[in-house]
Amino acid sequence: MNDPLGLTPPFPPGFVWGVATSAYQIEGAARVDGRGPSIWDTFCRVPGAIADGCSGDVACDHYHRWATDLDLVKSLGVEAYRFSIAWPRVRPDGHGAFNAAGMDFYDKLVDGLLARGVTPYITLNHWDLPQALQDEGGWGARDTVHRFVEYARHVHARLGDRVRSITTHNEPWVMAVLGHQNGIFAPGLKHRPLAMQVSHHLLLSHGLALQALRADGAKAELGIVLNLAPFHPATDAPADHDKARLEDGLLRRWYLDPIYHAKYPEDVLAELGPDAPLVQRGDMADIAQPIDFLGVNYYSRSVVSAAEPWDAQAAGHETTAMGWEIYPQGLTELLVALGRDYPVPALIVTENGGAFADELSHGRVHDADRARYLATHVAAVSDAIAQGAPVHGYMVWSLLDNFEWASGYDKRFGIVHVDYATQRRTLKDSALWYRDFLARQRQR
Ligand code: GBH
Numbered sequence: 001m002n003d004p005l006g007l008t009p010p011f012p013p014g015f016v017w018g019v020a021t022s023a024y025q026i027e028g029a030a031r032v033d034g035r036g037p038s039i040w041d042t043f044c045r046v047p048g049a050i051a052d053g054c055s056g057d058v059a060c061d062h063y064h065r066w067a068t069d070l071d072l073v074k075s076l077g078v079e080a081y082r083f084s085i086a087w088p089r090v091r092p093d094g095h096g097a098f099n100a101a102g103m104d105f106y107d108k109l110v111d112g113l114l115a116r117g118v119t120p121y122i123t124l125n126h127w128d129l130p131q132a133l134q135d136e137g138g139w140g141a142r143d144t145v146h147r148f149v150e151y152a153r154h155v156h157a158r159l160g161d162r163v164r165s166i167t168t169h170n171e172p173w174v175m176a177v178l179g180h181q182n183g184i185f186a187p188g189l190k191h192r193p194l195a196m197q198v199s200h201h202l203l204l205s206h207g208l209a210l211q212a213l214r215a216d217g218a219k220a221e222l223g224i225v226l227n228l229a230p231f232h233p234a235t236d237a238p239a240d241h242d243k244a245r246l247e248d249g250l251l252r253r254w255y256l257d258p259i260y261h262a263k264y265p266e267d268v269l270a271e272l273g274p275d276a277p278l279v280q281r282g283d284m285a286d287i288a289q290p291i292d293f294l295g296v297n298y299y300s301r302s303v304v305s306a307a308e309p310w311d312a313q314a315a316g317h318e319t320t321a322m323g324w325e326i327y328p329q330g331l332t333e334l335l336v337a338l339g340r341d342y343p344v345p346a347l348i349v350t351e352n353g354g355a356f357a358d359e360l361s362h363g364r365v366h367d368a369d370r371a372r373y374l375a376t377h378v379a380a381v382s383d384a385i386a387q388g389a390p391v392h393g394y395m396v397w398s399l400l401d402n403f404e405w406a407s408g409y410d411k412r413f414g415i416v417h418v419d420y421a422t423q424r425r426t427l428k429d430s431a432l433w434y435r436d437f438l439a440r441q442r443q444r
Contacts, residue, residue, distance in 0.1 A: 009386065010444040016119070016393030017438055018080030019073060019415070020351055022126035022170065024056045025402040027086060029063035033101035036092025038128035039138065040405075043186035052408035059403045061423050066109055072416055072425060073399060074116040077438040081118050082350060082395050083109070084126035084170065085155055094133035095147055103158050110162050121350075121395075122159065123167040123225065124152050124209070127175055127186065134187055139175065139198040145205040152209040156216060166220045167295055167350070168209050171227040172202040173251055184406050193275045200277035203258050207287035214289075225295030225350045226255055229302045230333045239306035246271055247304050260342050262288035293392065294338065295350035298377070301330035320354040320373070321411055328376040335384035335391055346390055351397035352377050355404070355411040358428065365417045365428035374415075374430060378437070396434060400425070 024040050044055035062069055073081050089102030106122075113120045125148065133144050148168075156166065169175070178185040181195035189195075210222050231247045233240035249268040257265045262284040269276050299322075303315065317325040335347055354373040358365045374396060385391050401414035409420060415431035418424075427435075 009382065011382065011441060012385065012392075014392070016080045016348070017441070018078050018082055018119075018121065018393060018395035019076065019399040020082035020121075020395040020397050021062075021399050021402065022084040022123065023086035023089075024059075024126070024128045025398075025404070026060040026062040026400055028056065028058040028061045030055075030057045032063060033089070033105070034092055034099040035086065035102060036088040036094075036099075037131040038086070038088040039131055039134045039186040040128050042131050042134070043188050046188060049188060050406055050408045052410055054403070054408045056403045058420075060400050060418050060420075062400070063105065065423065066105075067112060069400070069425070070109070070112045070116055070118070072427070073113070073118055075427075076415075076431060076435045077442075078434075079119055080121050080164070080393065080395065081113055081399075082121040082123065082165075082167075084123035084128075086128055087125065087151055088128060088130040090155060091130065091147075091151055092132075094130040094136075095150075098154050103155075106155075106159060110159050114162060119165075120159075120163040121165040121167070122155070122163050123170050124148075124155060125168065126170040127179075129186075138187055139201050140180070140194050142201060145201050145208060148205040149208045149212050153212050153216060156213050156218060156220075160213070160216070160218055160220055163220050165293065166213065166218070166222050167225050168206040168222070169202050170225045170295075170350075171297060172199055172206075172224070172255060174227055175202060177250075192272075193277075196272060196275055197277045199254065200279060200283070203255065203287045204283050207259075207289045210289040210291070211286070221292035221346075223291045223293040223295055223348075224255075224259075225297060226252070227297045227299075228252055228334055228338075229298070229300060230330045230337070231302050231304050234303050234305035237306065240304060243306045244304040247302065256294075256342050258284060258287045259291060260288070291344070293346040293348050294342075294344045295348050296334065296338070297351035297397070298331045298334060298349060299352070299354070300324040301327045301333075321357055322355050322407070324354075326354070326373060326376075328373075328380040329383075331377055331380040332383040332387070335381065335389040336387045339384075339389040344390065346392040348393040348395070349381060349391065350393075350395050352394065353397035353413050353415075355413050358401075358412050358417060360417050360419065360426060363426060365426060367428045367430045370415070370428065370430040371433040374434060375437070 176195045176199035180189045183190040231244040233244040253265040398413045401412040401418040404411040417426040
C-alpha cells in the first residue's frame with residue numbers, strides 16, 4: 001500500500017520502533033521447567049470464561065520456539081521487543097524459592113535479542129499472578145505488594161544490566177476492574193470495593209518496586225503502562241460531559257494523580273464513597289516516585305453517554321473485529337493531553353493494533369485493514385509529536401497472533417499469522433508494510 005506518511009515530518013532521532021507480546025499469551029509450556037500455575041491457568045478452566053474454551057497451555061509455543069521468533073523480530077527491522085516475564089515461572093509458589101530454570105529462559109531471551117541487535121523492554125506483571133498468591137487474597141491482600149517487590153528485585157538482579165526498560169505493571173485498570181469488578185478477566189471477581197483496593201495495591205507495589213530497584217542501582221528506565229482512551233461525551237448534555245469526566249478520572253487520573261500529585265482525584269473519591277480503598281499513612285508518598293516513562297496502550301476512544309447503554313457500533317463507526325471503533329485521531333488527542341496534563345519525561349506507545357478477520361491463503365495474509373490501522377495510527381503519533389507531545393517510541397500489538405484472553409484464539413492481533421495446528425508463522429502484509437516503513441524511516 002502507498003505511504004500515507006510520505007508527507008509527515010521524520011520521527012525524532014532515537015525514536016524507538018518495536019513490537020510487543022506478553023508471556024501468558026504466547027509462551028505455552030504451562031507446566032514446563034517448574035512453572036507454577038497463574039490465575040489465568042485457573043480462570044481458563046472456569047466454564048464459559050473463555051470464548052472458545054481454550055487456555056494458554058500451548059498458545060504459540062514460544063517457550064520452545066523463541067529463537068526463530070526472535071529471528072522474525074529481527075527481520076522486521078525494529079529496534080525494540082517488548083515482552084513480559086511470567087512471575088509463576090520465576091517464583092512458582094509466590095513466596096518460596098526462586099526457580100532458576102524459569103529465569104534461565106528470560107536470560108536466553110534477553111541475550112538472544114541483544115545478539116540480534118534488538119533492545120529488550122520488559123514488563124514484570126502482564127496479569128499472570130501466581131495462583132498461590134491469589135489463594136492468599138491476591139492483589140486484594142497487602143502482602144502481595146511485598147511479594148511483587150521481591151520478585152521485581154530478583155528479575156532486576158538477573159536482567160537489569162541488559163534491558164533498556166522495565167515496566168512494573170501492564171494496565172492496572174484492567175487487572176483491577178475487569179478482574180475484580182466486572183469479573184470478565186482473571187480472577188473473575190465482581191466486587192467494586194475489592195477492585196479499588198486492588199488498584200491501590202498495584203500502585204503501591206509499583207512505587208515500592210521503583211524505590212527498591214533504584215536502591216539496587218537500576219540503570220534501566222523504569223515506568224508503568226496504562227490502557228488509556230480519550231472520553232468523548234455522546235451529546236452536549238451536561239450529564240454526558242460529567243460522565244466523560246468521571247470515566248477519565250477512573251481510567252487515567254486515578255493512576256496518574258497518585259504518581260504525580262501523591263493523591264487520588266477528589267471527584268473520583270467522592271463518586272466511590274465507601275468503595276474507595278483503604279490507604280495507609282505513607283502510601284501516597286511511596287506511590288509518588290518519578291517515572292522515567294509512561295507506557296500508553298491505545299486501541300480506541302470511548303464515547304460516553306449518561307443514558308446507558310451507548311453503542312458506538314450502532315452509531316455507524318468503522319470498528320475492528322473486537323467491535324472497537326477505529327479512531328486514530330484519538331491517539332493524537334490522548335498523547336497531547338498527557339504531555340500537557342502531567343510532566344511526563346517520555347511517552348511510549350507500548351501497544352497499538354487491531355484484530356481483523358484474516359485469511360491465510362497461498363502463504364499470504366492480505367490484511368490491508370490492519371496495515372491501514374497501523375499506518376494511520378503511526379501518522380497520529382507523528383501529529384502528536386508535532387503538537388509537542390514527548391513521544392519516544394511506538395510498539396505494535398502484537399508480533400504474533402496469540403491467546404486474546406477471554407476472547408481466546410479467535411481474535412487475531414498479530415502482524416505475523418500463527419497456524420495453531422502446525423505452529424507455522426507467516427508474515428502478514430501488515431508486517432511487510434511495517435518492515436518497509438521502518439526501512440524508509442532509516443533512509444530519511
Ligand atoms: C491490551 O489490553 C492488553 O495489554 C493485551 O494483552 C491485549 O492482548 C490487547 O490489549 C488486545 O486486547 O469494550 O469497547 O469499551 C486492552 C485493554 C481494555 C482495551 C478494555 C479495550 C475496552 C474497549 N482493553 N477496552 S470497549
